[in-house]
Amino acid sequence: MSWNTVTLDISDGVARLTVDRPDALNAMNPETLEELEAAIREAERESARVLVLTGAGDDAFIAGADIDYMREFSTPEALAYAERGQNIVRNLQEFPGVTIAAINGYAFGGGCEFSLACDLRVASERAIIGQTEIDLGIIPGWGGTQLLQRLVSDEVARRLVFFGERLDATDAHEHGLVGEVVAHDELYDHVDEMAAELASKPRHALYAAKEALNAFHETGGEGGLTVERRAWSGLFGTPDQREGMAAFVEKREPDFE
Template structure:
């Protein structure tokens, strides 16, 4: 298994956990860290992870954002390359072939919020604080926030969050639909581990197809999305998991997934 200086990748059965490990910098994302995340996602895929958890080391931050000290003096071409790297990482989270859970412990600002937006599910601690705060740096979200945030919270709320750079607490984030659950800080790890373990026990091919179909809903017209869903749905017929799932239902027994 690969080792990196700024992240950790661990496995527990079918669950992979990717931890951004720069607590002294509130897990801010520099180039080295983004590249390491990209490599770790590829490794988790190769190892056949059936669920993935993304979190940050320490008690203060999930990911406090991009590395401002690095960004300050970037030229336009350099900023373009940094944006492309951040987009690649977010896209790979969004397209990872298994469900991804963001375990948001503490601050999730800017690029950290954007990585959370690219995950399938978001669970936050009660003391988490979340925001697209780029406007106060003289920039805008650059790793997908302007596109993914409105799909979660609606256009008006997204504009307010981005225009004002608002930092909102976990409960407000939950009310807006930005996170799915809020738990006590000392319950986050156990609760997310339970969610991930439950997902890892589901039929992997069907979960992957479900994720692809849900993602497609944001990419195209409803008519095209419905055609895509039909292809994915029918393509599952004849697989082991489809035969096993339906057979187990009819036999009144627990299925044994591939």
């Protein structure tokens, strides 16, 4: 199945969901978010046991949200957009099967967050990962402040958010952001093998295992997301947000106050 900006292929219990905006480095805009939600629901309706999330082309997994679209947000608009992104995160976390992020390139901002929401992450050796929002005058708004701390230490999470560091695949693996790194041209074959093996497992036991594993992290999680959502949206309209996003769109270095 295909929409305008995503494609969904389902075979033998495995759904591959591809964000298909390679000319925009697969960045998220409202249409893509809507179609991504629809595709996840379709994969669930088709009883896929495994959902693989990736991006089209050789350059990007998902290079974040569409900054040109976001740059003039008011706080209420930003709050609504944060809620939409967090809904995708929630859909991935609650998908009744195993989700795998096949990170084939840039995974920044919202793209990093969507990968963190998956159960497993496999990175191409070309992958570069980071919560880069600080240089736009904002913070992660689609779950990053909470999701990072499921995988890395508090110190590492703070460094990634405060500095907006971009990690190559090797460093991301060393920090625990991805489970393994493979050669770029072997990524999809490797993920397909993983997905096929997982799809052969007993469905109910697999989902029960996922629910039990997720339960460890859920205490207080919703409260944390609420704090993050409000903090993220409240930054829209500030001088730093306006300057950071303007600089990005205009391809120059930001001049923050």
